[in-house]
Amino acid sequence: MNLFDWRSRSPIPPPTARALALPGSQRSGKDDGSDASSENELAQAFFAHVTQVGVPAQESVIKDAASFPGWITVLSGPAMTGALNVPVELQDKLLAVKLTSGRIAIAHDPLDFAQVKTRIYLMRAELVDLGLDVQPNTLAVTAQVLREIRVAAEKKTGSQGAEVRSAAVEQFRQWIVQAKELGATDVHLRIRGGNRADVMVRVDGDLEHLPASKAGLTNHQVLTCMKAAYESLADRHSNSDGNFSELETRSCIIDSQLGIPNLRLRFNSERGFYGPAAVLRLLTTSVNHAPMGFADMGFGLSHCALLEKAQRMESGLMIQCGITGSGKTTAAKTFLETHPKNGIGAFYQVADPVEYLIRGVHQIGVQRSIATLSQVGKKDPYTQTVESVLRMDPDIVDVGEVRDPISARAAAIIAKTGQFAMCTMHTGSVMGILNRLVDPNIGLSRSELTAGNMLGLLSYQALVPKLCPQCALDLPHARRNAQDTPRDQHYLDFIVQTLGQRLGLDTSGLRFRNHEGCEACRQRGTKGLTIVAEMMIPDDEWLDLSAQGNDRAAWRNYQNTYSDGDLASANMCGKSALEHAIYKALNGALDPIGLERFGLFEKYQPSRRTHAKAGKEVLA
Numbered sequence: 001m002n003l004f005d006w007r008s009r010s011p012i013p014p015p016t017a018r019a020l021a022l023p024g025s026q027r028s029g030k031d032d033g034s035d036a037s038s039e040n041e042l043a044q045a046f047f048a049h050v051t052q053v054g055v056p057a058q059e060s061v062i063k064d065a066a067s068f069p070g071w072i073t074v075l076s077g078p079a080m081t082g083a084l085n086v087p088v089e090l091q092d093k094l095l096a097v098k099l100t101s102g103r104i105a106i107a108h109d110p111l112d113f114a115q116v117k118t119r120i121y122l123m124r125a126e127l128v129d130l131g132l133d134v135q136p137n138t139l140a141v142t143a144q145v146l147r148e149i150r151v152a153a154e155k156k157t158g159s160q161g162a163e164v165r166s167a168a169v170e171q172f173r174q175w176i177v178q179a180k181e182l183g184a185t186d187v188h189l190r191i192r193g194g195n196r197a198d199v200m201v202r203v204d205g206d207l208e209h210l211p212a213s214k215a216g217l218t219n220h221q222v223l224t225c226m227k228a229a230y231e232s233l234a235d236r237h238s239n240s241d242g243n244f245s246e247l248e249t250r251s252c253i254i255d256s257q258l259g260i261p262n263l264r265l266r267f268n269s270e271r272g273f274y275g276p277a278a279v280l281r282l283l284t285t286s287v288n289h290a291p292m293g294f295a296d297m298g299f300g301l302s303h304c305a306l307l308e309k310a311q312r313m314e315s316g317l318m319i320q321c322g323i324t325g326s327g328k329t330t331a332a333k334t335f336l337e338t339h340p341k342n343g344i345g346a347f348y349q350v351a352d353p354v355e356y357l358i359r360g361v362h363q364i365g366v367q368r369s370i371a372t373l374s375q376v377g378k379k380d381p382y383t384q385t386v387e388s389v390l391r392m393d394p395d396i397v398d399v400g401e402v403r404d405p406i407s408a409r410a411a412a413i414i415a416k417t418g419q420f421a422m423c424t425m426h427t428g429s430v431m432g433i434l435n436r437l438v439d440p441n442i443g444l445s446r447s448e449l450t451a452g453n454m455l456g457l458l459s460y461q462a463l464v465p466k467l468c469p470q471c472a473l474d475l476p477h478a479r480r481n482a483q484d485t486p487r488d489q490h491y492l493d494f495i496v497q498t499l500g501q502r503l504g505l506d507t508s509g510l511r512f513r514n515h516e517g518c519e520a521c522r523q524r525g526t527k528g529l530t531i532v533a534e535m536m537i538p539d540d541e542w543l544d545l546s547a548q549g550n551d552r553a554a555w556r557n558y559q560n561t562y563s564d565g566d567l568a569s570a571n572m573c574g575k576s577a578l579e580h581a582i583y584k585a586l587n588g589a590l591d592p593i594g595l596e597r598f599g600l601f602e603k604y605q606p607s608r609r610t611h612a613k614a615g616k617e618v619l620a
């Protein structure tokens with residue numbers, strides 16, 4: 001039975017027979033003798049016709065799935081190739097459907113006709129080339145109905161879409177397994193120009209190609225995996241939107257569906273010129289394992305003493321700063337899991353999203369929504385959660401990253417009301433913390449921050465690759481290796497001279513990265529990461545100077561008070577991250593070539609060992 005009259009519903013009334021000849025005629029794969037020029041002419045005629053067509057009258061649009069003709073399968077979509085490949089953004093605006101009658105219909109959303117009209121033409125031409133019987137006229141269908149048809153098609157067991165998807169998920173899983181074996185912290189999926197896509201892994205701080213991707217992957221392969229991972233593996237409520245988008249930011253947590261023991265992923269994707277890029281942060285979830293000790297992470301013994309002192313504080317604000325991927329979350333996990341009150345205190349964490357599972361902590365994942373923030377009278381879910389936690393008699397609340405007035409205010413209120421608050425910030429040094437918190441975008445005041453019991457522990461940390469002990473080079477070998485590149489050699493000499501002559505240090509322990517590597521480090525020259533940190537608990541002088549806005553003097557005074565002024569000593573009291581890094585380099589753990597990321601040597605001034613408290617812990 002003819003369900004309805006195709007022509008009356010089509011936004012494209014039958015054009016001239018000549019224009020129809022190419023896209024609509026039944027060539028059935030036979031060579032009809034048309035040459036390239038006549039095809040071009042026909043194409044132009046078709047385009048001319050198509051561009052004239054406006055939005056169809058409302059009554060000719062299919063608005064519910066029941067009115068859609070009987071269909072067998074959907075032929076187009078993001079997983080298909082050629083003209084049947086319809087990107088995610090358009091997948092609910094354009095569909096090629098095989099009808100129960102055996103004919104193929106092209107259905108599209110009339111509201112977005114301008115976006116898909118070229119595709120309609122190409123799709124029709126390709127289907128005809130495949131020898132299929134294509135309806136001459138398109139179906140005008142609402143996006144909602146198109147979506148229902150597509151979702152129903154994806155659900156059909158054994159349908160091509162589902163097979164493609166499960167293959168893509170499996171492929172994605174293999175990449176993650178390989179990345180885990182390499183000890184990677186992140187996996188980067190990138191769409192590039194020239195239909196080449198990359199799967200890179202970050203190991204010891206550097207990006208490298210995953211072996212599987214060296215052979216070359218197409219944009220389509222990587223995009224399909226990206227989409228399948230987001231849509232099929234995301235934890236419920238963790239994703240920002242149900243469908244992947246090539247044009248919008250997406251984020252989610254992938255955990256229970258991943259099926260790799262003790263591993264979860266944080267997924268973030270962002271649009272780009274050639275296509276989206278996705279980054280997967282690998283998060284180990286060993287909630288039952290013993291937490292990693294502060295010293296094992298690379299903190300100095302005096303840092304550990306300050307962290308333990310903070311664990312004995314009843315109230316105040318602990319601020320950890322550093323860039324993304326500097327190990328802040330791992331340090332916070334250890335801080336909470338080794339806390340003497342773990343298990344007998346009320347510990348809460350409000351996180352966006354929950355990255356690591358922390359023993360003994362009630363963790364609440366929320367999404368900070370810009371959408372709800374802009375709606376008058378509607379509270380952001382983060383604010384709601386923090387307010388609720390404040391009523392739950394907390395001992396410690398980890399409010400996550402402070403990046404707006406809401407989170408900053410939450411942290412300040414907790415600390416002021418006599419509980420212990422923890423937060424993280426993106427600041428490049430301890431000295432920069434106050435300045436950032438009083439920035440109008442955050443909105444705390446100097447007077448409240450420098451009041452007696454507000455600030456507990458301030459710390460900055462970074463993760464730095466450790467040299468491979470098997471193949472690291474001593475100074476003569478490093479010099480020989482650098483001699484072909486005058487620039488490298490010049491810089492190497494500058495660093496060694498600064499350490500040896502200007503600072504008067506013993507440089508015999510310096511080791512340099514061997515870029516050829518060895519078997520032990522898989523040709524990387526580095527093996528694992530270690531923390532470089534600076535840390536302080538404010539004393540009265542620091543608070544007084546900071547209250548006056550004199551942050552540099554406050555930090556300088558703190559250093560002069562507590563530092564032992566000896567760069568070769570293991571005592572990190574009052575020492576900066578640069579000084580911690582220098583100490584590690586002098587002992588051959590870090591490549592000195594990377595030291596200046598913590599501050600330029602030209603600006604560096606050693607602390608003066610003037611104070612009676614030198615080398616002592618603050619408040620000891």
Ligand SMILES: [Zn+2]
Pocket residue numbers: 468469470471472517518519520521522523524525526
């Ligand atoms: Zn090595």
